[in-house]
Each structure stands twice: as structure tokens, then as C-alpha cells.
Amino acid sequence: MNTSIHLIDGLARRASHLYTLPNVAVRVLELTNQPQVDSVALRECIEKDPALTTKVLRVVNSSLFGLRRPVSNLGQALALLGTKPLKLLVLGFSLPTGLFSGVEASTLQWYWRRTLTKAVAAREICETLGRGSADEAFVAALLQDLGMLLLIQELGAPYADLVDKARQHRCDLLALEAASLGFDHTTLTALLLADWGLPKAIIDTVAWEPDANADAAPPGAQRSDLERASVPPEGEHGHDRVGGVVHLAEWIARLLADGRADALDRLLEIGERDFGLKPQGLHALVASLQDKVAALAEGLSLELSESFDYRELMAAAHVRLAEAAADAAGELLRVGAASPGLAGEMQSVSEAAARWAHRSTRPVPTEAVNDSPPSCGAIAALPARERETVGPNPIGRSAPRRCAAPTVRGGGSSLQPQDHRGPNRSAEIDGGLLGHLTAAVSVCRQSRCPLSLLLVELSHSDALVLNRGLEGFRRFRSELETACRRLDHGPATCLAHGEAGFAVILKGCDRQLAVRLGNALIEKFARAVPPADIDQRALTTISVGIAAVSLPPRNFPAQDLIQAASRCLYGSRSCGGGVVKSIEIY
Structure with a gap:
């Protein structure tokens, strides 16, 4: 079997044991998966976690949602937003703190600036252009890069160094990962979210891939960037629409959070070709992001990296784009493989992955990280709090979803199958x-x-x-x-x-x-x-x-x-x- 499949499947299996969803998130999933959602039980469930309740109310009352009047409790939030948006917010903000443990402060701050920029941008694109569910786009973008944190935890310093060098050289991290590991961190995220039992729409959006389109690429562009650089016209499936939105938001994050001025050309092309978003509209969208990202970070008690003016970044990117065109540089979009300074880091990551795969032949440890109840303050804390170990299936927390035993309903000698037995x-x-x-x-x-x-x-x-x-x-x-x-x-x-x-x-x-x-x-x-x-x-x-x-x-x-x-x-x-x-x- 392909070695990259062994590696990514092993990483996902280990993560499903070590990084489990908090109790409140598991219970919210159970309640909202019922045919009739009990809004009272849902509200009472979330209220059992005061930190999460405060976090949700802060975000709902921020400029991100733009409500006409502030809400003071979850009951009002449910009435104004509905069950689904509130459920998605809870899932998006209920993350295992173990994923953040020991991550270098500067990397974690950059991670949050990038993630929040992408999430807010995805929501704003949906709201502005009427493309797909704004709530699904927001949460999918918020979770899409969790695989990066998992790789830092499991592969250690070699991968962390690769992330750091990719930031310094303004390179495409996804392409570096694909070259070193055979997959990128967003695919690993999709597997992790599936193990957690998150809604399929979120997994679809996280795993969504654009078409490769070499003909539409600017001169000098490399294939690994191109494979993620073209959004098809709006498809009949909802996840096609939302996936395209999150992909556009990813390019916005590359420009604004990663400082990749070279991303502007591709961003302008995708925005206009696939969304009808003119340069003026893109500038207006970017101008609205900074305050909303800052408000979201404040609501989540997160400390972001040094502040940049998004409008100044856009202006600087335009200047660089014009200079590059005048000089006929033709090398704006770069991948790590083209930078000799990253060859060593890529080799180190490949070797670390091989060592991890060799060690993974041992049984998966039964300990799990106890992250219940989580708080955003704990997530944002640098360094994160120490882990506490519990048994393999703590009370109130669902077991990993692999090979779960089916349940026989009813009594006596009759079996009541849940589905009919025809071909469809x-x-x-x-x-x-x-x-x-x-x-x-x-x-x-x-x-x-x-x-x-x-x-x-x-x-x-x-x-x-x-x-x-x-x-x-x-x-x-x-x-x-x-x-x-x-x-x-x-x-x-x-x-x-x-x-x-x-x-x-x-x-x-x-x-x-x-x-x-x-x-x-x-x-x-x-x-x-x-x-x-x-x-x-x-x-x-x-x-x-x-x-x-x-x-x-x-x-x-x-x-x-x-x-x-x-x-x-x-x-x-x-x-x-x-x-x-x-x-x-x-």
C-alpha cells in the first residue's frame, strides 16, 4: 500500500485517541443529530460550560454577526440565529487543548491570525455574494488547518522548522507537505474531523479541492500551487459552493496573514473569474476584515501576532505586482521545492515521518487528553496547560468511531432493522x-x-x-x-x-x-x-x-x-x- 496512506491513517488513528472532543461538543453533536432538536436541552448543555457560553455570546455580539441588538443569553442567541449556526459555533470553538500544547508562541499567534482571517473572510464572501452557508464556511475555515497543529505534535521539531521556514520564505506550505509527506495537512484535518463525528458538510468543505488549471496560471507558476488555485463554477452541491469560498478565503489569508504579496495576482484572477468579484469589491472586502478579525480574537481571548494594516498590505502587493510585471520576473508564485534553503527541512520532515511510521507499529496508547471542559483562554494560553490523562473512553465522551458496535433495538425475539432492505x-x-x-x-x-x-x-x-x-x-x-x-x-x-x-x-x-x-x-x-x-x-x-x-x-x-x-x-x-x-x- 502507498506509504503516505499508512502514515496519514496512522496519524489520524493516534489523534482520535489522544485528542478527543470535549464533553460539551460531543453532547451538542448528539442533541443536534436528533430528528427534532430540543433547543432547551441544547441551551442547558452549552450553559454547563461557562467559558464556552461567554465565548459564544461575545462572538455573536461582535461586528462579525452585525446583530441589531445585543443578546444577553443563549436563549436569545438561539432565537435570533437558530440551532445550526449556534451548533457550528460551539463545534468551532470546542477544540482539544492538547493540540496547542508546546507550540511555539510565535507560531501559535501566526496560526490564529491566519485562521481567523480565513474564517472571517469566508463568512464575508458568503454574506456578500450569497454563496453557500456563511456559518459552514466560517467553521470549516476555522478548523481547516488543525492538521498543521497535529503534525507539529507528532513529527516535532522537523515539521515545526519547515513551517517556520515556509513563513520566512513566503512559500506554499501545502506544496512542501505534499512533496515531503505525500499529503497536506488539510487532508489530515478531514480525517480527524471524521473521527470526531463532525457534520459531513464541514468535512466536505475542508477536503474540497480545486481543479488544476495550468492554462490560467500566471507565468512561472508551479504546479503544486496551481492544483489548489482554480475554483470551478458554482456546482449543484452545496459543498462545491462553500468549498470554493473557503478556497478563495485561503488565498486572502496567504496575502494578509502570510504576507505573500505574490498571492494577489491569483487572488484577483479567482475572485473575478469565479465569483464576479471586481478589484474594487475585493478591496472593499479586505478593508472590512481587519476590525472583524480583531473583534473575533478579542471574543475568543486570543493574542494575535504583530498587527498589520490589511489595506497597506494590499497596496504593497499591488506595487510588487507592478514591479514584477515591469521586470518580467515571472517568478511570483513559489513553492518550497524551488528554494534551496528548504531542501534540508523537507528531507528532515520526510525522515521524521519515516521514524514516526516505524514507531507506529506499537499499540496506540490508551491514554487520552482530558480537555473537558475547554476554555478559549486555555487554548490561547502560552504555554498551554498541562495534559491530564484518563482512560480510553471517559464517561460522557464518545469512543473513537471506528468499529463501533451496532445496537439491536427492541426486545423479545424480533430484530427491528433501521433501514429497509431494498436495493436503494x-x-x-x-x-x-x-x-x-x-x-x-x-x-x-x-x-x-x-x-x-x-x-x-x-x-x-x-x-x-x-x-x-x-x-x-x-x-x-x-x-x-x-x-x-x-x-x-x-x-x-x-x-x-x-x-x-x-x-x-x-x-x-x-x-x-x-x-x-x-x-x-x-x-x-x-x-x-x-x-x-x-x-x-x-x-x-x-x-x-x-x-x-x-x-x-x-x-x-x-x-x-x-x-x-x-x-x-x-x-x-x-x-x-x-x-x-x-x-x-x-
């Missing part, structure tokens, strides 16, 4: 699976490798419950889970799927290999049936459906894999189980 039963797709699969699509696209989804279930679950009872059903389901966990394909991701089955995400696995794994799974499960149950083997067969894509194209919809695999699973079940049905998506 995936119409209501599980959000947890979709989030994980969306992140996997991004990983495999960056690594240029295949991706397969294997769906497996007990073929005759209803009859099995009637004949063997709930205990017998649970025993066979447990055997199936064990067999899925032991598939011979590296770090496969296993998730509960429906009442009687599992979904296994196979990164770096083509259709042919996935079919072999599916047949091996059928054989393993058959061997696991106790001799006493041989006479009822027909009841204990399993059905397997597989969908594969040889190389996910840009912004490939993950739900297509789920729907295709579900149809194959239905075909296997219709044959009585014990066979693998598969399809390849082109």
Missing part, C-alpha cells in the same frame, strides 16, 4: 460512514491510489434472531466484526453499518483485491461458526457488496460509493448470501 436502502446514508469515506476519498486522491468500500452483513438476521435469540444474534455479529477487523489490508477502517453489518473502507485497494478480501471474509466467517451450529449454516451466511474507484477524481461524491456498494450488497443478499457482488465506478 442507502437513501438515508449514515453520516459517520459518509464523513469517514469523504476523508478517505481526499487521501486516495492525493496519494493517487484506488479506494474500495466493502459492505457486509448477516444475510438472514431476522431469521437468526427468531431461531437463536438475541444472544445468538449478538454472538454471530461479534464474530463478523472480528473477521472484518482482521482483514489482511493494513489500516482498514471498520464502522458499524445498519443493525447487522459493517462497512470497511479500504484505502489503496482496487476492485480485484477487494473482491479477494470479500471472499476471504466469507471463508473466515464460515470457519468461525461453531460445530454445534453447522446444521444451521444457512442462517449464518453473510452477504458482501463492494464498490471501487481506481482513482477518485476531483471532489468525487463519496455517497456514490455507498449507493453502489449497497446495490451490490442487495444483489448478494438476493442470491442467499455467501457470494461477493462488486462494481467499479468510473
